[in-house]
Amino acid sequence: MTLSQTAGAPGLTVSMPLYVAGADGVRIGTIHLRLTFPKAKVSFDKAELSGLGEGVGIVMTTEQQDAGDSASVLLTLTTKAVEGAAREAVPDGPIAHLAFKLAADAKVGEVVTLKPRVSAETLDAPPKTVAGISAPDGQIVVSEPSVSSCFFYMH
Secondary structure, three states: OEEOOEEEOOOOEEEEEEEEOOOOOOOEEEEEEEEEEEOOOEEEEEEEEOHHHHHOOEEEEEEEEEEOOEEEEEEEEEEOOOOOOOOOOOOOEEEEEEEEEEOOOOOOOOEEEEEEEEEEEEOOOOOOEEOOOOOOOEEEEEOOOOOOOOOOOOO
16 A cells, blocks of 8 residues: 655645555455544545546545544445456555645645555455555645746736
């Protein structure tokens, strides 16, 4: 599991792609991803499946929790059985996009870290827990607000 680094200005919402890369010979049917982050710096907005996730019929649920200075969101991604076909494994690639809103008082240059904890189950009957799933921290870099101007007006 990999969360791409992203950047955004204070007070704005940023999108963070979520990528899956499976192990050879392991067919994953369900993934549980808990992201913990400092709630004073960022808040969870929403999660949306990518075209790849929708294409294999993934069902995604989210559950938010507060705990002192931190907050977390639990994403559960599960492939569903389609009538007349075998249940597909979660594919490798960009599976979802997560949206987070940066705090209005976030400092430019600051890096907000999202700590992942991942578990998964195989498509086997009964499902087996997949061990050794690695997931590096996700990062949101607080950047300057972008400035746009009209090229035709400037010359």
